[in-house]
Amino acid sequence: MKHMIQENLNRIKAQLPDHVTLVAVSKFHPNERLIEAYDAGQRIFGESHEQEMTAKHQSLPADIEWHFIGHLQTNKVKYIAPYVSMIEAVDSMKLLREIEKQAAKHNRVIPVLLELHIAQEATKYGLTLDDCRALLSDGEWRSMSHVSIQGLMMMASFTDDEQQIRKEFLTAKTFFEEVKRDYFADDDQFRIRSWGMSDDFPIAVECGSTMVRVGTSIFGHREY
Ligand SMILES: *Cc1c(COP(=O)(O)O)cnc(C)c1O
Numbered sequence: 323m324k325h326m327i328q329e330n331l332n333r334i335k336a337q338l339p340d341h342v343t344l345v346a347v348s349k350f351h352p353n354e355r356l357i358e359a360y361d362a363g364q365r366i367f368g369e370s371h372e373q374e375m376t377a378k379h380q381s382l383p384a385d386i387e388w389h390f391i392g393h394l395q396t397n398k399v400k401y402i403a404p405y406v407s408m409i410e411a412v413d414s415m416k417l418l419r420e421i422e423k424q425a426a427k428h429n430r431v432i433p434v435l436l437e438l439h440i441a442q443e444a445t446k447y448g449l450t451l452d453d454c455r456a457l458l459s460d461g462e463w464r465s466m467s468h469v470s471i472q473g474l475m476m477m478a479s480f481t482d483d484e485q486q487i488r489k490e491f492l493t494a495k496t497f498f499e500e501v502k503r504d505y506f507a508d509d510d511q512f513r514i515r516s517w518g519m520s521d522d523f524p525i526a527v528e529c530g531s532t533m534v535r536v537g538t539s540i541f542g543h544r545e546y
Contacts, residue, residue, distance in 0.1 A: 327355065328362040330540045334523075338534065342527055345389050347519075347537030349374065350544040356382060359540065368410070368535050372398040379405055391475075391535055393447045396420045404428050410475045410516055410535075411437040413448050415457055418469060425468035432468065435475040435516055438497065440490045442479045451497055458505050471506075473514025473532075474498050478522055487522050491529035498530070 331346070338344060347368040348356050356367060360383060369375035370392025379388055387407035394402075394409060396417055402409075403424035412418055412434045425432040436457070439448030449457065454474075457463070463471060476494045478487040498515050506512035518526025518534035526534060537544070 326542075327358040327540060331359060331362050331364055334536055334539060337524060338527065341532055343514075343533045345391070345516075345533060345535045346540050347391065347535050348378070348541060349392075349537065350546060351541045353378060353381060355541050356386075360386065366407070368537070372401050375406075376401055389535075399424045400427075403430070403432065406432060408433045408435065408472075410435045411447065412471075413437045413439075415460070415462065418457075418463060418466070422466040422469050430468065431470050433470045433472045433511075435473050435514060436471060438474055438476040438494055440476050440478070440493050442481075442486075448476065451493075454497075454501070458501065470511055472511050473516065474501070475514075475516035475533075477519070478517065478526075484525065488525055488529060491517055491522075491526050491531070495530035 335344060343366065345366050345368040346359050346364045349370045356378065365385060366387045366389060368389045368391040369378065372394070375388055375390060388405065389408045389410050390402055390406050391410045393411060394417060399420045409421060409432060412421070421432055421434060436454055437448040438454060439450055474494060478490045481487065494517055495515065502512060514533050515531050516533040516535065518531045520536050520539040523534040523536055
């Protein structure tokens with residue numbers, strides 16, 4: 323087993339250019355699996371449930387960087403604010419305000435990504451492109467000194483249609499360029515494009531991704 327997670331990581335990393343960061347999505351996998359990945363050199367892990375992430379954070383090595391990648395309820399921010407390295411799926415001003423508030427309490431600056439809704443599925447969370455434009459043009463985020471908006475995150479549609487997936491990633495890439503130009507031209511920190519999962523990360527990398535979130539291809543199938 324140990325051998326397998328290490329091999330999976332090596333195989334995936336060999337496919338990633340140097341400028342692409344690998345987030346190992348470990349949700350629903352037990353600590354032993356994460357330790358195998360850790361021993362193979364992986365330091366960034368992605369989780370989508372606040373309690374599970376906090377329990378893992380408390381029992382695993384302190385130099386792990388925890389990315390929260392799921393939908394985060396406002397009332398749960400306080401539990402992860404002391405230690406989270408990045409909150410990847412910010413999809414409302416309300417959530418951003420709460421992150422600012424909780425980060426301030428801990429005297430931290432929390433890096434965040436804005437989550438876009440581009441996929442066809444009606445059920446996925448995220449800001450439409452117009453919502454995202456409105457959030458940024460409103461300007462309140464500029465006064466928040468404890469959150470650092472460092473880029474965009476999105477999930478492509480769940481489909482076998484490669485053309486559709488590619489189209490959605492390219493929409494995100496074009497939108498990133500727009501937002502970079504209009505709001506973050508002078509901000510070197512705003513540079514992360516988080517798209518690509520087990521089934522589509524090679525396409526995502528072709529479409530400008532700088533951060534891929536890969537679970538199943540590293541750890542195997544999840545048992546819910
Ligand atoms: C679960 C999850 C992933 C990883 O999915 P895999 O198909 O297992 O690689 C990536 N991003 C988000 C937001 C997820 O919830």
